[in-house]
Amino acid sequence: MLFFSYFKDLVGREVTVELKNDLAIRGTLHSVDQYLNIKLENTRVVDQDKYPHMLSVRNCFIRGSVVRYVQLPPEGVDVELLHDATRREARGG
């Protein structure tokens, strides 16, 4: 549940989602669910010349199971908060 809540806090931020097929999509995080499926708005593919397959897509749903990385804005990362939360989760609280 930790990363679900974490991503919910990032809603509205600009992120880049890299998929397991090497496609990288940049857009505004619109929503996330329990499977870490992600909805992005105002999307563009990072390398459009190599990947023109989504040229006419501006909003998309990405299945959580195919996400390799989510690149976050530095200001969206609070390492201390994550440390505490992961420790708490590890302790079972």
Next chain:
Amino acid sequence: MSTGPGLETLVDQTISVITNDGRNIVGILKGFDQATNVILDESHERVYSTKEGVQQLVLGLYIIRGDNISVVGELDEDLDSSLDLSKLRAHPLKPVIH
């Protein structure tokens, strides 16, 4: 922010699905479920190649199993009609490797 990233807002709209094996299928979303299984009507596949423009293969009514779906994109009709698919050349997308 109570609504998750469901597909309900896309029902009856034209969507572009990228599958795990790298195919691109475009059709009208008629239904979906929790597992991202989708039902597409009047669907066609867009086959990308470096030798010729994009080929469109008519598929008709299709069900795609959620396991096999990477991305579901909302197709912007204006943007799409401004594309000249016959001039687009690209390698097919790579398959997903888990």
